[in-house]
Amino acid sequence: MFQTMNIAKGVNVHVNETTQFKTINFSLKFKDKLTKEKASARSILANVLQHSNEVYPSHTALRMVLDDLYGTSLYIDSSKRGNEHIVTLNVETVNDQYLSEEGVLEKVLNLMYIVLFKPNLENGLFKETIFNREKEAVKQRIESIFDEKTRYAQQRMLELALPEHPASIPANGTLEEVERVTNEKLFEEYQAMIHDNEIEIYAVGDIQAETISAYLKEYFKFEDRETSVDAPAVELVQPAQSRVVEFEEMKQGKLHMTFYTPITFRDEKFPVMQLMNGVLGGYAHSKLFVNIREKESMAYYVSSSYASQFGLMFVLAGIDSKLEEKAVKLVLEQLEEVKKGNITDTELDQTKALLVNQLREALDSARGQIDIYDQYMELTEAFEPDYLISKWKDVTKQDIAQAAQQLSLEMTYFLSGKEDDSVE
Known part of the structure; x- marks a missing residue:
């Protein structure tokens, strides 16, 4: 799928030579240890670098040069996965061979270099007006979660x-x-990102791996750095409270349940847990959806998800506030059915088919190929999609039942409307 080359210690280039797309896609992923401090600073940094630099000091100026480069798209985002915080520069540009004009790729690479290495500085720090503007933008983004009660309830449960x-x-x-x-702190974080972070560079398109690797090494000149981002796995500790109820001005109750499992991303049973989650609540044919939303008509939505990096499974449901106890009971009943191996052929076959379809749909886009490979390359030395598909194919109902038996309910969190504050 991808050919990997090392251009400096801790800096890898992964290239997928393919005629599948008429564009060339790049992703430069800067990976560091996840902490509250780093996540906060690096989110501001992603905004600052995206919207202004020394050569193109305004967002308008940058947009104009992107338009001149045949509508090249460029954006920087921040995300997390497991113990890592990731700042990613994403670029999609037209392939030179489809143009009468040559040299567009070099111009795009030069622009990427400017965005990363030529920030808009003033007296050795980021320009103050830009720093303040992007800091405020991140604050507003964080505050916006309060208006999305499902996301807010999930975050509150995790914090508790x-x-x-x-x-x-x-x-x-x-x-x-x-x-x-502070501006000083942000500049320190920028220097750490450029000089110390582990970097994974992805390129997808009708390009030669050796050629693009040489270009990237020439333009970016990344220095050697330590490669160990991995921190020891953080142990899951039993929550101080097994049930928490909180109230907000809202009509629909939000039920969120946290389960622990010893099966994590690196466990050989990881594909089994993916199927277990799909059978329980990952899809519209799953037990939770069919039995709680359709048969009982008591949930506006209900689903489960599996956070494999940490060994966590969540069940989420939107329900009337007075139905919390019944909803919890029904969720646990459906989980018990899975633990007993009471899984129909349809439930198993449809879950396998949907997992395969999701994977193949993701591979239909260059960005999807990058995301899949970056996520799964730790599973096996040379990851190919067929590796996962073959693992899913071999999973039996008994395998799923055994995986479900290792789940333990650790917390039930319920966010209720204030008009229903009789809920205790």
Whole structure:
């Protein structure tokens, strides 16, 4: 799928030579240890670098040069996965061989170099007006979660169940830590990102791996750096409370349940847990959806998800506030059915088919190929999609039942409307 070359210690280039696309896609991923402080600073940094630099000091000026480069798209985002915080520069540009004009690729690479290595500085720091503007933008993004009650309830549950654990650290950081970020601190974080972070560079398109690797080495000149981002796995500790109820001005109750499992991403049973989650609540044919939403008509939505990096499974449901106890009972009943191996052929076959279809659909886009490979390359030395597909194919109902038996319910969090504050 991807050919990998090392251009400096801790800096890898992964190239997928393919005629599948008429564009060339790049992703430069800067990986560092996930902490509240780093997530907060690096989210601001992603904004600052995206919207202004020394050569193109305004967002308008940058947009104009992108338009001149045949509508090249460029954006920087911040995300998290496991113990890592990731700042990614994403670029999509037309392939030179489809143009009468040559040299567009070199111009795009030069622009990427400018964005990363020529920030808009003033007296050795980021320009103050830009720093303040982007800091405020990140604060507003964090505050916006309060208006999306499902996301807010999930975050509150994580904070209560797993305080100080990477699972509870938002990718954008926290308001408190964003407020503490100074221009000096941000510049220090920028220097650390450029000089110390582990870097994975992806390129997808009708390009030769050796050629693009040489270009990237020439333009970016990344220095050697230590390669160990991996921190020891953080132990899941039993929450201080097994049930928490909170109230907000809202009509629909939000039920969120946290389960622990010893099966994580690196476990050989990881594909089994993916199927277990799909059978239980990952899809519209799953037990939770069919039995709680359709048969009982008591949930506006209900689903489960599996956070494999940490060994966590979540069940989410939107219900009337007075139905919390019944909903929890029904969720646990459906989980018990899975634990007993009471899984129909249709449930198993449809889950396998949907997992395969999701994977193949993701591979239909260059960005999807990059994301899949970056996520799964730790599973096997030379990851190919067929590796996962073959693992899913071999999973039996008994395998799923055994995986489900290792789940333990650790916390039930319920966000209720204030008009229903009789809920206790």
